[in-house]
Amino acid sequence: MISNPETTLVVKRTFSASRDAVFNAWTDPNALKQWFHAGDDMTTPIHEVDLRVGGKYRLGMQAKDGDALYVVHGTYREVQRPEKLVYTWSWEGQEAAETLVTVLFRELENSTEVVLTHEQFPSVEERDKHHEGWRACFKQLAEMF
Numbered sequence: 001m002i003s004n005p006e007t008t009l010v011v012k013r014t015f016s017a018s019r020d021a022v023f024n025a026w027t028d029p030n031a032l033k034q035w036f037h038a039g040d041d042m043t044t045p046i047h048e049v050d051l052r053v054g055g056k057y058r059l060g061m062q063a064k065d066g067d068a069l070y071v072v073h074g075t076y077r078e079v080q081r082p083e084k085l086v087y088t089w090s091w092e093g094q095e096a097a098e099t100l101v102t103v104l105f106r107e108l109e110n111s112t113e114v115v116l117t118h119e120q121f122p123s124v125e126e127r128d129k130h131h132e133g134w135r136a137c138f139k140q141l142a143e144m145f
Helices: 019-027 029-035 124-143
Strands: 009-015 042-049 056-063 069-080 084-091 099-107 112-119
Touching (some): 009 124, 019 029, 019 084, 019 099, 019 112, 042 069
Antiparallel strands (some): 009 112, 084 099, 099 112
16 A cells, blocks of 8 residues: 555654663563553553564553553564564554554664654544554653653
């Protein structure tokens, strides 16, 4: 599928940690449990990772005071430690809306820049919803370092 710039999301953030540490935070299930949720009022009770090309992941986010569980899953297409991850992204129950995530980890002098590209959204509205979620995730990830 060809990406449309209007429905492609790019998020950049610099983290005060080594590239290895930031990459591990993206790929270690116990680390993902700490930061991969769209707000301080959420948890990640499901955090499954099979980190290899063709391997699957499954992450579930839940409000601390609610029953609703939001589960995203996909397949790793590229794993280049510690430079790059590429994986598919689908919400359970919405498999027809599969998107693609590419995460680049750029080593800086005393930190790491992460460039996330999330593409192939079906609409600008969907892109914008995910932008809010990724911003919250990045905020929580920064708090780990």
